[in-house]
Amino acid sequence: MWVERSEQVLCTGEPLFFLRFIVLSFDSCFSGTMTRGDFIERGRGWDVDLEGPPPTPPSPNSPPSDASSRSAEGKAAATLDLDPADYVLLTAARSDQTAKEDGGMGVYSRALVAALTRLPRDVSYRALLHEIAVEVRKAASNQSPELEGDADRVLFGAMPGKKAPSFLTVSRVQGERVELPVGSLHLVTEGSVYSLHRSGMEPPSPATLLAEAEVADVQPTTSWLRLRSAGKKPPEAELAAARVVEKEHVYAGQPLRVLWEEASGKPCAAPALRAVLKGLGEAKLIVPIAQGAAAGTASYDVKIVAKATQIELYRPESGKPFVEISAHVKGDTLTQTLTDRLRAEWRWRRLFALHGQSDFAKVAVRLMPVHAKRSAAGLIQETPTPQLARGVTSLRLRERELYQVEVTNESPGPVYLTLLELGPDGRIGILFPRADRPGDARIAADAKPRLIGLPYVFESEAPLGGWTLKAIATLDPTDFSSLVQDASTLRADELASRGDSLRQRANQHPLGDLLLEALSGGLLRSQVVPVAIGTWSTDTALLDVVAEPAAKPAGKPTPAPATSSK
Numbered sequence: 225m226w227v228e229r230s231e232q233v234l235c236t237g238e239p240l241f242f243l244r245f246i247v248l249s250f251d252s253c254f255s256g257t258m259t260r261g262d263f264i265e266r267g268r269g270w271d272v273d274l275e276g277p278p279p280t281p282p283s284p285n286s287p288p289s290d291a292s293s294r295s296a297e298g299k300a301a302a303t304l305d306l307d308p309a310d311y312v313l314l315t316a317a318r319s320d321q322t323a324k325e326d327g328g329m330g331v332y333s334r335a336l337v338a339a340l341t342r343l344p345r346d347v348s349y350r351a352l353l354h355e356i357a358v359e360v361r362k363a364a365s366n367q368s369p370e371l372e373g374d375a376d377r378v379l380f381g382a383m384p385g386k387k388a389p390s391f392l393t394v395s396r397v398q399g400e401r402v403e404l405p406v407g408s409l410h411l412v413t414e415g416s417v418y419s420l421h422r423s424g425m426e427p428p429s430p431a432t433l434l435a436e437a438e439v440a441d442v443q444p445t446t447s448w449l450r451l452r453s454a455g456k457k458p459p460e461a462e463l464a465a466a467r468v469v470e471k472e473h474v475y476a477g478q479p480l481r482v483l484w485e486e487a488s489g490k491p492c493a494a495p496a497l498r499a500v501l502k503g504l505g506e507a508k509l510i511v512p513i514a515q516g517a518a519a520g521t522a523s524y525d526v527k528i529v530a531k532a533t534q535i536e537l538y539r540p541e542s543g544k545p546f547v548e549i550s551a552h553v554k555g556d557t558l559t560q561t562l563t564d565r566l567r568a569e570w571r572w573r574r575l576f577a578l579h580g581q582s583d584f585a586k587v588a589v590r591l592m593p594v595h596a597k598r599s600a601a602g603l604i605q606e607t608p609t610p611q612l613a614r615g616v617t618s619l620r621l622r623e624r625e626l627y628q629v630e631v632t633n634e635s636p637g638p639v640y641l642t643l644l645e646l647g648p649d650g651r652i653g654i655l656f657p658r659a660d661r662p663g664d665a666r667i668a669a670d671a672k673p674r675l676i677g678l679p680y681v682f683e684s685e686a687p688l689g690g691w692t693l694k695a696i697a698t699l700d701p702t703d704f705s706s707l708v709q710d711a712s713t714l715r716a717d718e719l720a721s722r723g724d725s726l727r728q729r730a731n732q733h734p735l736g737d738l739l740l741e742a743l744s745g746g747l748l749r750s751q752v753v754p755v756a757i758g759t760w761s762t763d764t765a766l767l768d769v770v771a772e773p774a775a776k777p778a779g780k781p782t783p784a785p786a787t788s789s790k
Contacts, residue, residue, distance in 0.1 A: 246311045247380070251330040253322040255315035256370045256663045312349050312373040314356075318701065319663055320638070324364040332369055335359030343379070347425050350375040354393060355423065358465040368701070373660050391421070391428065391467035392706065397460050400451045402437055404468060407445045409696060409760060410706050411574055414439050415474035418449055420458075420466040428469055434458040436471065444760050445702045473567070475508045480570050482510040484528040494530050500559045501528070509566055526569055537565060546650065546712045565650075568709050572650050575694060575707065582761040585639045587667065587697040590615025590630040591765050592675060608681055614673065618766040621684040627767070628681055629656060629693075632673040639697045640665040642704045648689035651711035654704060655693065656680055665701060684769045687711075691767040698760045 316323040316332035324331045339355040353371045360367055396403040402420070406412050416439045421432040435458055437449035451457065484492040484501060492498060504510045513524045527538040529545075535553075536545035547565045549558070592615040594608035608626060615630030633639055642665060643656040656676060657664035664676075696704065 245377075247314070248311065249314040249336065251316040251323055251333045251336075253317065254319055255323065256318040256321070256368075310373075312371065312375070312377065314349075314353070315370045315372075316360075317367050318370060319666055321367055324367055326363050331360050331363045331367065332356065335369075340379075344425070345379065347379050348376050349373075349379060351425055352379060354467075355465075357393065358423070361464070370663060372663065375660065390705070391469050392418075394420075394464050394466050394468060395446065397463045400457070401440070402449045402451065402463060402466075402468075404447050404449060405445070405703065406706055407443045407447050409444050409578070409698075409702070410704065411571060412439060412442050412447045413474045413476040414442055416470060417452075417472040418468050419471045420463060420468050422462055423465040423467060428467060432467075434462055434466055439474075445698055445700065475570065477508075478574070479505075479508050479511045480525045480566055480573075481513045481523070482526050482528060482566070483513040483524040484530070487529055487531045492528070492530050496554060496558065497528070497530055497535065500562055503559065504563060504566065509563070509570065525573065526566065535562075539569075565712060568650050568712065571707070571709060572646060572652060575644060575652065576646055576692060578694060578696075578762055580696075580760050580762045582697075582759065584635055584637075585697040585699050585759065585761045586634045587639055587641055587695060587761065587763060588632040588634065588673075589641075589643065589693065589695040589763050589765050590617060590632075590673070591619040591693070591767060592616075592628045592630050593619060593621065594626050594628050594681065596626060596681065604678075604681055607678070610675065615675075617764075618768070620768040620770060622770055622772050623684055623686060623688070625684050626681055627684065628675045628677075629765075630673050630675050631667055632671065633667045633669050633697075634671050635669050635697070637669050637699075639667055639669070639699060640701045641667050642696045642698075642702065644694040644696065644704065644707065646692040646694060647687070647711060648691060649687050649711035650709070652707050652709045654708060655682060659705060662701070662703070667697075684767065686769070688769050688771055691769060693765040693767060695763040695765070696760060697762075 314336070316330060326334065335356045338359060339352055343352065343355060349371060353369060353375070356369050360369055392404050392406060394402055395405050404412075404418070418437050418439070419428065420434045420437060421428040422434050424432070426432050436452045436454070438452060439447055440450045441448040482501065484497070486492055501510065501512070505512060510526075524540060527540070529536045529538065531551070533551050535549040535551065537547040537549075538545050549561055553561060593611040595611060596604045596608040597606050599605055604626075608628060610628075619627060621627060629643060631641065633641075641656065642654060645651070645653040645655045647653070658679070664680075696702075
């Protein structure tokens, strides 16, 4: 344990006071999720042959004791409760893995010492974990070091560091092939090209480039890339430690259907815009829709309208633009802006239509409105109180109301859960697990509906409209952070309910499901390339955020309606 500028450190098992920042490192079996509560399964269960009878849990009226820190199943209760900005926790393995030894020393400890010896002083803990993981993988393929807390803080530094550009890590190297920990669920497609850069803190650039590789095989959560033959192959050790970023994306034969026109409704004649859209068509991101074929709102995914002062992008389910680009934007800037927004729309629609079922990874998510007292700063000051007996699949809340997520794992074993948030403004976020608490994703198999507890209490927020919460359950831990994207630039008065509008159209139509998928970009489930069955599943919950009711004018109070008794 390392403590930065501590004034008082008490013995193990006692609280820690007056700490500004704390770093903890554990080289022990099942050390992942060490800071978690008893909702998350970790370690092995109580073994009567080894430990004897399990301890009896105390009654509600019993005074606190050492025995109260363990449940009837013998699982340790978490005692560390710090803000993620105040600590970093490095662990040798996940909660379901053992920590290996080599030559009388822990594999993780040896890798940690080696990384600290060779890395410069101003690197981040994220970079440190990457170096440790590469070293550990050389000696133990089934041991995955983890990090919780402030990953971007400078190593042993008092101040938070700058967030480094995101990149992927290499899982394995086999000759001319490289495996990545992302697959079809991350929207990886065959033919896409990735750049491999040498490890270190330098931003990826031509100076750090090791090689380029093309995606040759895609599985749900992994993919294999084949190195492009250009020059001498880098050493395997450098490839294994490489930082990987996507260079070119292939859109898998499912481009966005785009209609573009002038404000008058005539075909677009602006040469600059037509040139940009032609290039996007050649890249297979979009396919142009002829005006005569655009008789209905479901016949296109995005409509681009060129006006004198700006370029506007419309979705078929809304009469207001979701992106506005100034007409002064020209050249490469216009190309990049349109590419970014259309690609974001493509990703949103692909995830909106994502659907999978499996008896081996079967999780149901529901939403629970809750109430809790909050401080003047908005911080929750008590354990939230559920407002319903059970969670619901569709919930309507006003802005700033609170809710939690109820999870039921009906799989035969534990699964790893990620809950994506698809906003009506095009944003894609991760509600669960938090980036600083990746171990929370492991959900025990008890087939009981249980609320995911603190700190996972969420507040409904603008923009108003339909938010789609997409749960993805996998058999192995999977990082979906590569899917995160920012929202589109919305008009201040844009209150159109995207998801709600889609659902209303579907509910009013006898072929609702088919219409819903058609409106989501024509990405019918029958068109999606099939993947291995039984390794993942999805579930969806819907949240509608509505405006606060208008305040009543001050004056004489309205009398309560009369009631009658029978």
